[in-house]
Amino acid sequence: MKALIQTLILLMLAGCAGGKANAAGTGFLQGIGDGIYVHYGEHLDIDTGYQGDICNISVVVGSKGVAVIDSGGSLKVGKQLRTAIAQVTKLPILYVINTHVHPDHIFGNAAFMEDKPQFVGHAKLAIAMRLRKEAYDKLNVKYLGDDAKGSDTVVPTLEVKDNLELDLGGRTLKLTAYAVAHTDTDITVIDSKTSTLFTGDLLFIERTPVLEGDIKGLIAVLGTLKTYPVMQVVPGHGPQTKDWVKTIENEQRYLNAVLTDVRANIKKGISMEDTMDTAAASEKDKWLLFDVANRRNVNTIYPQLEWE
Numbered sequence: 001m002k003a004l005i006q007t008l009i010l011l012m013l014a015g016c017a018g019g020k021a022n023a024a025g026t027g028f029l030q031g032i033g034d035g036i037y038v039h040y041g042e043h044l045d046i047d048t049g050y051q052g053d054i055c056n057i058s059v060v061v062g063s064k065g066v067a068v069i070d071s072g073g074s075l076k077v078g079k080q081l082r083t084a085i086a087q088v089t090k091l092p093i094l095y096v097i098n099t100h101v102h103p104d105h106i107f108g109n110a111a112f113m114e115d116k117p118q119f120v121g122h123a124k125l126a127i128a129m130r131l132r133k134e135a136y137d138k139l140n141v142k143y144l145g146d147d148a149k150g151s152d153t154v155v156p157t158l159e160v161k162d163n164l165e166l167d168l169g170g171r172t173l174k175l176t177a178y179a180v181a182h183t184d185t186d187i188t189v190i191d192s193k194t195s196t197l198f199t200g201d202l203l204f205i206e207r208t209p210v211l212e213g214d215i216k217g218l219i220a221v222l223g224t225l226k227t228y229p230v231m232q233v234v235p236g237h238g239p240q241t242k243d244w245v246k247t248i249e250n251e252q253r254y255l256n257a258v259l260t261d262v263r264a265n266i267k268k269g270i271s272m273e274d275t276m277d278t279a280a281a282s283e284k285d286k287w288l289l290f291d292v293a294n295r296r297n298v299n300t301i302y303p304q305l306e307w308e
């Protein structure tokens, strides 16, 4: 009898923990607002040690269904996400949105095929995914090993040309597409109910911003984001914040430092290799993964600015 009571108490405790998870998250997902959950990726480079789980993944739950904003870097992460969503709601997954083409944000898409959602992305995302498929498949095999299996490229079924609104029931998501900035496939998402802006990799917090597209374009887009009437921001990497204007200004300060130093070195005839070691030195202690990301950024920016 005593054993039975103990078992019942344990079951009740487990039940309470399950109930609590619905409100606060699942372990994989953390609640950050009314019907909004975020999974925070680790601050790792796509290099040795990359495990497919480095970007932020967000989930927005309406009265009709669910939207996923970025799906992680592998089928495995996508499946973990799908399981975690099932623990917070039984509603269908209506949309899987990719904020841009980078591999850490898109390869969880495959986990949602059976839900038959609309896959949503920038008007240029499908072509960018197809162009990069071979390279990204190789990259996934190299770093993810078995987890690369089934991490198929799933292209958008719904394109964002400039603006697009998605109705989740009781809340809408407003999607906006941009000209070349972090990449040539960047979109942002604003949730109407909580005034939350999801920036994708237009904004990095804590770790060094990465630039693949156009530095002047990115600085301009950050200026636009600052004008949005939102309450909180979820960046592509790093913690969500209500002090978001400051975090955008931090990134602008870094980008302007790189831009100024690269321009000055080009003018003085200093090589790209030497510039990679010295550009934006004033920012070095302010960001994680600085050396590798900053060198890569100079490698992107220097050849572009030579033609200014």
Ligand SMILES: [Zn+2]
Pocket: 100, 102, 182, 201, 210
């Ligand atoms: Zn990115």
